[in-house]
Amino acid sequence: MSTLLYRLGKWSALHKKTVLVGWIALIAIIFISAFLLKPSFSGDMSIPGTPSEEANALLQKEFPSGSDAGSLRIVFGAEGNEKLTSESSQQAISDVLDKIMEDDQVASAANPFEAQTVSVDGAVAYADITYKEAAADVPESSLEHAEKSIKIAKNEGLQVAMKGEIIPSEVEIGGISEVIGIVMAFIVLSITFASFVIAGLPILNAILGLVASIGVTLIGASMFDITSFSLSLSVMIGLAVGIDYALFIFSKHRQQVRDGIEINESIARANGTAGGAVIFAGLTVIVALCGLTVIGIPFLAAMGITAALSVLFAVLVSITAGPAVLALVGKRIDKKNRLLSKSSKNQKGQTDSNAWGRFVTKQPLIVAIISIVILVIISIPATDLRLGLPDDGMKAEDDPARQAYDLLADGFGEGFNGPLAVLVDASGTSSDQTVQFQKATEEIGKLDNVSQVTPAMPNENGKYAIVNVIPETGPNDSGTADLVHDIRKLSLNDGGENIEFRVTGLTAINIDIAEKLNDAIPTFGVIIVGFAFILLMIVFRSLLVPLTAVAGFLLTMTATLGFSVFILQDGYLNSLLGIPQEGPILAFLPILVIGILFGLAMDYQVFLVSRMHEEYTITKDPVRSILAGLKYSGPVVTAAGLIMIFVFAGFIFAGDTMIKSMGLALTFGVLFDAFIVRLALIPAIMKLMGHATWYLPKWLDKIIPNVDIEGHKLSKKLSEQNENVSAQGNKLKTN
Numbered sequence: 001m002s003t004l005l006y007r008l009g010k011w012s013a014l015h016k017k018t019v020l021v022g023w024i025a026l027i028a029i030i031f032i033s034a035f036l037l038k039p040s041f042s043g044d045m046s047i048p049g050t051p052s053e054e055a056n057a058l059l060q061k062e063f064p065s066g067s068d069a070g071s072l073r074i075v076f077g078a079e080g081n082e083k084l085t086s087e088s089s090q091q092a093i094s095d096v097l098d099k100i101m102e103d104d105q106v107a108s109a110a111n112p113f114e115a116q117t118v119s120v121d122g123a124v125a126y127a128d129i130t131y132k133e134a135a136a137d138v139p140e141s142s143l144e145h146a147e148k149s150i151k152i153a154k155n156e157g158l159q160v161a162m163k164g165e166i167i168p169s170e171v172e173i174g175g176i177s178e179v180i181g182i183v184m185a186f187i188v189l190s191i192t193f194a195s196f197v198i199a200g201l202p203i204l205n206a207i208l209g210l211v212a213s214i215g216v217t218l219i220g221a222s223m224f225d226i227t228s229f230s231l232s233l234s235v236m237i238g239l240a241v242g243i244d245y246a247l248f249i250f251s252k253h254r255q256q257v258r259d260g261i262e263i264n265e266s267i268a269r270a271n272g273t274a275g276g277a278v279i280f281a282g283l284t285v286i287v288a289l290c291g292l293t294v295i296g297i298p299f300l301a302a303m304g305i306t307a308a309l310s311v312l313f314a315v316l317v318s319i320t321a322g323p324a325v326l327a328l329v330g331k332r333i334d335k336k337n338r339l340l341s342k343s344s345k346n347q348k349g350q351t352d353s354n355a356w357g358r359f360v361t362k363q364p365l366i367v368a369i370i371s372i373v374i375l376v377i378i379s380i381p382a383t384d385l386r387l388g389l390p391d392d393g394m395k396a397e398d399d400p401a402r403q404a405y406d407l408l409a410d411g412f413g414e415g416f417n418g419p420l421a422v423l424v425d426a427s428g429t430s431s432d433q434t435v436q437f438q439k440a441t442e443e444i445g446k447l448d449n450v451s452q453v454t455p456a457m458p459n460e461n462g463k464y465a466i467v468n469v470i471p472e473t474g475p476n477d478s479g480t481a482d483l484v485h486d487i488r489k490l491s492l493n494d495g496g497e498n499i500e501f502r503v504t505g506l507t508a509i510n511i512d513i514a515e516k517l518n519d520a521i522p523t524f525g526v527i528i529v530g531f532a533f534i535l536l537m538i539v540f541r542s543l544l545v546p547l548t549a550v551a552g553f554l555l556t557m558t559a560t561l562g563f564s565v566f567i568l569q570d571g572y573l574n575s576l577l578g579i580p581q582e583g584p585i586l587a588f589l590p591i592l593v594i595g596i597l598f599g600l601a602m603d604y605q606v607f608l609v610s611r612m613h614e615e616y617t618i619t620k621d622p623v624r625s626i627l628a629g630l631k632y633s634g635p636v637v638t639a640a641g642l643i644m645i646f647v648f649a650g651f652i653f654a655g656d657t658m659i660k661s662m663g664l665a666l667t668f669g670v671l672f673d674a675f676i677v678r679l680a681l682i683p684a685i686m687k688l689m690g691h692a693t694w695y696l697p698k699w700l701d702k703i704i705p706n707v708d709i710e711g712h713k714l715s716k717k718l719s720e721q722n723e724n725v726s727a728q729g730n731k732l733k734t735n
Contacts, residue, residue, distance in 0.1 A: 005276055010268035014264060020328075030216060033215075033219055034218035039218040039221035050512035051503070052509040052512045054502070056509070069134065071165050072131070072146060073162065075403075075404040078158065095153075096160075099148075100149045106130070106132070135164075181240075181646055182203060184647070185202075197329075203243055205317055206314065209314040213306075213314075220309075225298065225302065229658050229659060234306045235310070236647065236663065237310050245315060246322055249326075250326065253270035256269060257333055279315055280606060282311050284603065285308070289307045289595050292305075300591065352631070353628075354630060354634070360680065367681070368681055381570065382561040391418070393405045393406070417474060417475055418480055420483070422468070422502070424464065424466075433458065433462050433463060434462070437456035451472045452470040455467075475507040536606075540694075542693065545693060553601050557593070557597065561585075561593075563665075568583070568586075579660060586657075603640075608629050610633075612633075615629065616693075620691075622691055641670055641671070645674075649663065
């Protein structure tokens, strides 16, 4: 592998223009293909096999609507103590609906005062608009016409908000989130390289890979069901790892150039050594993300695969376009900016260690205890973890869907935004089903937390009936989940023949998704932890190194979930971080974060501890190996961690609630893992373990494969070749 990467790096350096033009041409082909295929993203987050999905399939079969027409709900609210029942308000609402009916795409518009969709206090009302076409086929002009129409009521002093299927969900790419991350990454790289010019190279490298992966994802969206936020996640991951992977190779090359190695030779060696570590790190993240497919949840599998694609392209660009870019820069790679390099001129000290390394090795017990205590305290809120999916009530206050949600909750109760569709199944009874349906409605009405129950509406054959239930609590309240389970437990017995109750609807589907994902966390966690242990044991040929690494990762995960609960669920510091509303943790966030942070944690572990392992192999001195790792690999891991943090932090301020929560969890997850676990806790524990750190039974040493991810064999081979060349030169001089 190292030799192959060495040759690839040298070839890319010698044919730099060909490589870069080739990548640009490939990206152009990808995007032209994507444009021709007309990609579209799905909003489907269903999980096949859940009770609500099975009930929904049966409902669609027994109650065929014959139409999938698009819809729009317009919610009106009175200001102050006014009522919508006043003559002026009723006239304003009628004028809005008359104006909307001028759109030839509209099939019907239900007047609230005729459809009796006005709240008891007369302060809130809603009108449902039905279109002639399916939601995806309703032209944008119809939505624009509706937006202009509601201004009539706004001008009369009414509150008006809209929600519905015809309002498209926006996919943000290249917004403020990415800009913030790139700017902060540029600052970190500028300090690391002491050069503004060189600092931009890893970013350009990352953007090249990111653009390619976006194009491939767009092609995939034209063939498969991929959610819109899958693209946002892949952008988040691809940008962060793309910069970091380029940083590892560029840093290695720069150090070699300072040591006097010729430019193209240095590029080849950096690709053969650091490039091998990049491939290993990338494959680790890819395997972790693809591991999401084993859970059996389609939308989550799609998210993992699209994010894995972004990592794959980050790796490919780093080991091909990266060397080409370095060749273009040439000797300027070592050129420093006077302003940025001033601060490091007078920094002189020991050559074999730095201040942090000396502190950790002198006070390992204190460092270990403080690190563990901090992470355990942060983890405490995780014991109250509650999963769910965001609804309109968790959007920003200026979002029309949030305004409609709040108005409906004020006028009709919190549960109005989370209705349940109950399918009463009397197909197994032979008596009068009408009587049974009436009994079923009465039984549902007796349950706790029920606000309203509509009369049963039977289908054509009279064997099934729909009962709409409005809970007293909102869609993400635990009381609503309890009600769903209570309804499912109901069973009427008619002469030995049972009548079953099936619950579906968006609220029930979301509840089932959250519970399914919650049940999958332990299984996925065991798979990831087991994989990490085996992987690190092979890489470092040790039992205690992978054991401490896995224990550290578990602390990272509990701390990340604990902090997420503290902010997102409990609502602390919400205003500071721009979180509009507290609520349950995003249902797939724990599994997603486990997969992503596992890959990143192993990256940091490998880059840091591999340097320690190399030093220990040479000196057999455990303390010296720790000092060397923290001095030479510590700064690179620090820069990489900061870049990850800043890139992910930019997404905290994105508009979408799901993207916000993912950005928050990943930001602090990297903070905990890179700076508390990898740079503090792990070195401290290694110091306490001493020589035992690197113990591996002989019988196990013979079984496991020998993996040289850092390219030490290549370095040794090149060193021997140089010695032979020098020896031959000396002989010629002597002769």
